Amino acid sequence: MFSKKRRSITQLNLNTVNEFRHEVYSCFHRAADALFNTVDALATETTAHRFAHLSLSPFFERQWPSLYEAFEDGCIDRESLQRVLIAHLPPPPQGEWLLLGLDASNIARPESHTSADRLHLYVPNLPESRTPPVTVGWQFSTLMVLPDPCSSWGYILDNQRIDTQHTAGQVGAAQLRECLAQLPPGLRALLTGDRYYANAPFLRATTDLACAKLLRTKSRRVFSRPAPPRTGKPGAPCKDGERFACHDSSTHGAPCGHWEGLDAHGQRIEVDSWEHLHLRQAREIELTVIRVTRHGATNKKRDPRVSWFVWVDAEPAPLAEIWPLYTRRYGMEHSYRFEKQALLWDQPRLRTPEQFERWTQIVAIVHDLLVLARPLLPAKRLPWEPSTRPVTPQQVRRAMAPFLATLGTPAKPPQPRGKSPGRAVGAQINPAVRHPVVKKPKPTPKKRRTSA
Secondary structure (H helix, E strand, C coil): CHHHHHHHHHHHHHHHHHHHHHHHHHCEEECHHHHHHHHHHHHHCCCCCCHHHHHHCCCCCCCCHHHHHHHHHCEECHHHHHHHHHHCCCCCCCCCCEEEEEEEEEEECCCCCCCCCCEEEECCCCCCCCCCCEEEEEEEEEEEECCCCCCCCCEEEEEEECCCCCCHHHHHHHHHHHHHCCCCCCCCEEEEECHHHCCHHHHHHCCCCCCEEEEEECCCCEEECCCCCCCCCCCCCCCCCCEEECCCHHHCCCCCEEEEEECCCCCEEEEEEEEEEEECCEEEEEEEEEEEEECCCCCECCECCEEEEEEECCCCCCHHHHHHHHHHHHHHHHHHHHHHHCCCCCCCCCCCHHHHHHHHHHHHHHHHHHHHHHHHCCCCCCCCCCCCCCCCHHHHHCCHHHHHHHHCCCCCCCCCCCCCCCCCCCCCCCCCCCCCCECCCCCCCCCCCCCC
8 A cells, every 4th residue: 555655656746747847848939959958968967067068968969069059049938937837836834834035146257248237246255355345247036945954955936137227126026926926825925035135125015915024134224113193283293103223222122022942953042023113214014023142153243143034924923933934044045056066057158148047047947857856866875975964956966867868858859950151251250249347326315304
């Protein structure tokens, strides 16, 4: 009885993976066969260290120039691909949150002068020096389902480039709106984000979405309490109450909720909350401000003892789950590292941003394919990798080649076209156009009114 049940579950997962591959292939509108060959090559060629090495894979049935031409001439329907990825989303356990993570990652291109729409990007976690931590390149916004426990097994729902005309908050809010509309009914979605997203424009852009939000906020953020009742005196009434400054304990008052316990490392942790607060730039949105105090932290820059969060939802904040839920957001960093180190996300030197957007979609497809194939494949560990540690996507990727050979491919075999005649005699090739780096202007702060 157990073997029959096990066999049916395996067959169900196998059908899911096969259906996923065929639906992904239908999202490729031009150069579909070469693009899908790239998907299989990237999913199996674990020894590739350069983009061109993917053309050496047995699953890439074409010559190496077709690898570059696939991204020059290809076309991927992003909306259709988004629907496919969401349709095959592994559901969370019954009664638990569908935990979403929203973040942006940089693709440095400081020397690509012929690439358009590059912008100045901040480089985090650099050692202190006199040179500013700034580079030039593209930036991509990712909406991902976070794994439990925290690891690189995130499931990507959407990837989109942040152009120079929009901010990461605007692109992230649009991604969240599109994906939430396609989720199966009955799922409770919770969005986690770092300190960049705890601002008034992002909260206003997402206030009508059926999604709870747990956002980290700056330690010097200032909130306001509800406005006091009108006194009847002439003049405009007060729009904000007493201020609540995170860095000034004299403005806090008694917390509305308190929880104390132990974290995953057995260290004491305290969580306090203050309800009915708001930002002055978004008075219509009621917030719950949460302070997490970890007594076992080192209190360094990357491991602060006190952290501040914002909870936005009609239901009260689950204080005991705040820190465990937010720490799962670090799975995005693990996923980014796997995509850049193993899946070569930032390695190809494609000229136009449109070409790199197609490559980004291919990387997301391969990442999600590994997540769906994980229950079907045994981990292939290297001799020095301990068997007691959890399975990684790279270990599953090593076992993908025989699995994909069994499944087959919807891509059609190549058709020989003969030898190219080459460049015409006397043809004059103009140099590629150089594009300047776009520097986004800083938002101008509003002037405060001063009493006469």
